[in-house]
Amino acid sequence: MNNTNSAKYLNLKSLAQMWDLITPQYADTLALYDPHSNPEVKLTYSQLYNSIKQCAIALQTIGIESGNKLSLFADNSPRWLIADQGIIMAGAVDAVRSSQAEKQELLYILEDSDSVALIVQDLATLNKLFPELNQFPLKAIILLSDEDVPSLDIPIYNFTQLMALGTDKNLSPVAREIDDLLTLIYTSGTTGKPKGVMLTHKNLLHQIRNLECIIQPTKGDRILTILPSWHSYERAAEYFLLSKGTTQIYTSIRYFKQDLKEQKPHYMIGVPRLWESIYEGVQKTFRDSGKQKLVNFFLGVSQQYLDGKRNQQGLTLDNLNPSTTDKIVNTIKVIVYYPLHWVGDKLVYKKVREGVGGSIKAWVSGGGSLAKHIDNFFQIVNIPLLVGYGLTETSPVTNARRMNRNIVGASGQPLPETEIMIVHPETKELLPQGEKGLVFIRGTQVMQGYYKKPEATAKAINEDGWFDSGDLGYVTPQNDLVITGRAKDTIVLSNGENIEPQPLEDACLRSAYIDQIMLVGQDQKYLGALIVPNLDALKSWAQQHNVTLNIPEINAPREEVEKSSLYSKEVMKLFKDELNRQVKNRPGYRPDDRIGAFQLILEPFSAANGMLTQTLKMKRPVVTSHYQDMINGMF
Numbered sequence: 001m002n003n004t005n006s007a008k009y010l011n012l013k014s015l016a017q018m019w020d021l022i023t024p025q026y027a028d029t030l031a032l033y034d035p036h037s038n039p040e041v042k043l044t045y046s047q048l049y050n051s052i053k054q055c056a057i058a059l060q061t062i063g064i065e066s067g068n069k070l071s072l073f074a075d076n077s078p079r080w081l082i083a084d085q086g087i088i089m090a091g092a093v094d095a096v097r098s099s100q101a102e103k104q105e106l107l108y109i110l111e112d113s114d115s116v117a118l119i120v121q122d123l124a125t126l127n128k129l130f131p132e133l134n135q136f137p138l139k140a141i142i143l144l145s146d147e148d149v150p151s152l153d154i155p156i157y158n159f160t161q162l163m164a165l166g167t168d169k170n171l172s173p174v175a176r177e178i179d180d181l182l183t184l185i186y187t188s189g190t191t192g193k194p195k196g197v198m199l200t201h202k203n204l205l206h207q208i209r210n211l212e213c214i215i216q217p218t219k220g221d222r223i224l225t226i227l228p229s230w231h232s233y234e235r236a237a238e239y240f241l242l243s244k245g246t247t248q249i250y251t252s253i254r255y256f257k258q259d260l261k262e263q264k265p266h267y268m269i270g271v272p273r274l275w276e277s278i279y280e281g282v283q284k285t286f287r288d289s290g291k292q293k294l295v296n297f298f299l300g301v302s303q304q305y306l307d308g309k310r311n312q313q314g315l316t317l318d319n320l321n322p323s324t325t326d327k328i329v330n331t332i333k334v335i336v337y338y339p340l341h342w343v344g345d346k347l348v349y350k351k352v353r354e355g356v357g358g359s360i361k362a363w364v365s366g367g368g369s370l371a372k373h374i375d376n377f378f379q380i381v382n383i384p385l386l387v388g389y390g391l392t393e394t395s396p397v398t399n400a401r402r403m404n405r406n407i408v409g410a411s412g413q414p415l416p417e418t419e420i421m422i423v424h425p426e427t428k429e430l431l432p433q434g435e436k437g438l439v440f441i442r443g444t445q446v447m448q449g450y451y452k453k454p455e456a457t458a459k460a461i462n463e464d465g466w467f468d469s470g471d472l473g474y475v476t477p478q479n480d481l482v483i484t485g486r487a488k489d490t491i492v493l494s495n496g497e498n499i500e501p502q503p504l505e506d507a508c509l510r511s512a513y514i515d516q517i518m519l520v521g522q523d524q525k526y527l528g529a530l531i532v533p534n535l536d537a538l539k540s541w542a543q544q545h546n547v548t549l550n551i552p553e554i555n556a557p558r559e560e561v562e563k564s565s566l567y568s569k570e571v572m573k574l575f576k577d578e579l580n581r582q583v584k585n586r587p588g589y590r591p592d593d594r595i596g597a598f599q600l601i602l603e604p605f606s607a608a609n610g611m612l613t614q615t616l617k618m619k620r621p622v623v624t625s626h627y628q629d630m631i632n633g634m635f
Contacts, residue, residue, distance in 0.1 A: 018205075
């Protein structure tokens with residue numbers, strides 16, 4: 001890690017001050033490039049700095065004061081970054097969310113954050129907030145588009161009109177301290193109401209200083225950005241990458257594959273679903289080529305080579321301390337398999353790298369665990385894919401793999417200024433190294449707390465400053481963190497979307513045919529469900545529809561249950577239709593709420609079998625563990 005480069009950020013009190021360091025160093029370097037906007041946008045670091053400053057002056061002109069909160073409801077674009085940094089340079093705080101979020105959620109954030117102004121993506125985003133928006137005493141409304149603004153009682157500006165207010169004026173100096181609030185990022189709560197995570201200047205400056213221990217980008221490196229800019233993961237990454245003088249290129253799902261080839265990025269920050277989509281595209285190419293058998297042969301050989309290399313170097317969770325014999329045996333394995341791996345690289349893997357631009361230095365994955373076959377594949381084809389770990393509450397990165405320690409299944413060693421502790425889930429006592437328990441985190445990047453929620457803050461961060469991640473895991477002797485599951489109810493899909501299962505489960509329980517249900521799908525593309533059917537209602541339905549229904553005994557073997565009429569086409573269609581109907585009828589439905597797979601089970605969840613507490617709350621980890629094979633089969 002280049003400590004000298006990071007040291008210059010140690011004395012900063014505000015994230016906005018980083019532009020005074022960056023701009024002279026990278027003035028003429030291309031900072032932001034949006035090839036898909038009309039017209040396309042290209043901004044050098046000098047131009048970007050001037051735009052941010054102009055935006056900050058404009059905000060001060062319309063009455064925004066230091067410490068004021070502004071809601072910023074918009075998605076990836078150069079204007080998002082200008083607005084975000086303009087707010088920060090003006091000494092204010094932004095409460096951020098996607099423009100695509102559900103109306104009630106946006107209105108809740110606007111109210112809860114005490115925002116004095118509102119910045120939205122476009123007129124469509126603004127319009128969906130009426131008529132409730134009329135109740136808010138806002139100083140101004142700003143569109144990031146250049147659409148004609150409607151006539152309102154509140155002052156309203158489009159982007160060009162706002163920026164015009166910042167010309168020929170000077171920025172009023174703003175005194176900010178490093179522990180001052182920088183942003184509010186709202187995250188799901190167990191009550192269903194989002195909680196405002198309070199991140200400070202110190203929190204985000206930690207990320208800017210320390211993400212360099214994962215990747216070392218240099219001036220002019222191209223970064224393809226596709227994740228939401230308001231998300232803590234993408235946001236911290238963008239700040240860090242811009243501090244290194246890189247060029248940020250905006251893409252979307254529509255243009256992603258085209259941009260991979262044309263823009264030839266050096267780095268990408270993504271979630272597991274992104275790498276899965278690239279993998280699936282490559283596999284389709286293999287199948288269409290008619291050479292799948294040959295490709296599979298080389299992949300199999302290269303996996304042997306890779307396993308040998310990892311075991312030789314102690315880079316596998318199964319054997320972190322290889323014996324001399326292990327090293328000798330695996331050295332021989334490496335020598336034997338390397339020639340065929342080399343041929344596979346020339347014939348197959350080189351083409352894979354060319355297909356993603358041919359310039360990749362590294363990809364970084366977060367927002368959920370990465371499937372081992374995806375992890376192995378990209379290591380085989382020599383595209384470094386590094387996995388990190390963190391939460392919105394930790395700004396977010398706490399741990400990450402390094403290029404020289406890229407262990408499949410691990411989330412890497414801690415970043416500087418970061419401590420990891422594993423405690424017993426119930427007693428919270430420190431556990432011995434290697435034992436699985438709750439992951440506690442302490443470090444410079446840990447949030448200030450939840451906005452206006454002191455009780456929730458006290459529950460999340462103890463008196464010694466340890467944050468309860470809600471995740472289960474263990475730490476290796478070499479300090480690699482291995483996440484094994486979630487103690488929290490929240491399900492994180494492979495696209496990084498957080499799903500609170502309880503409201504969806506409650507909706508599904510409205511069906512007469514569903515007695516109990518538990519959603520699953522951690523790190524998967526879609527949700528799945530374990531369903532205990534209401535057998536009385538089901539039998540009645542079967543009689544009405546002349547469907548033969550023979551229900552096995554509760555303790556019948558699984559094979560017998562799946563061969564029974566309980567799994568007939570008619571019954572499966574009934575439950576599929578019920579799930580779709582109940583989920584879609586729920587207020588605030590999102591496509592990610594869709595339940596894509598399910599299994600029927602006959603034994604009810606109960607306190608007697610250990611799957612419910614005495615107060616009849618679901619013990620999700622217990623249910624998950626008991627039905628793990630069945631859950632795996634769904635996906």
